[in-house]
Amino acid sequence: MAEKILVVDDDPDLLAVIKGVLSDEGYEVSIAPDGAAGLKSMAAGPPDLVVLDIMMPDLNGMEVFKKMKTHPTVATIPVIFLTALDERKYIRAALLAGANRYLTKPFENDDLIEAVRQTLNDEF
DSSP states (O other): OOOEEEEEOSOHHHHHHHHHHHHHTTOEEEEESSHHHHHHHHHHSOOSEEEEOSOOSSSOHHHHHHHHHTSTTTTTOOEEEEESOOOHHHHHHHHHHTOSEEEESSOOHHHHHHHHHHHHHOOO
16 A cells, blocks of 8 residues: 655645655655645544645644644654755754654755655654
């Protein structure tokens, strides 16, 4: 059975690209256009991995991540942040908060695929 990945980002074009790239690799990909929709999707059926943007309106990615950590059913889902925030302080904050990986936009498809593979294969 294909591993399930949820991609949460407010850019519809980027969601389509990421969904296509990861689907081509054999993953079952669902998308959410904002943080609230992402949390709702996770509650309906926890994915094996979340790819999460940080800069989103209303509920940003760090807020989504913090909310995930308070719910036992989704607290242990691995998270890859995929964001335009490339300053060291943001990367450090995300990793210290417990993110598994941190990729910056723009990104290479191969880098995303490798990060997904590595994260899904990590031992917890």
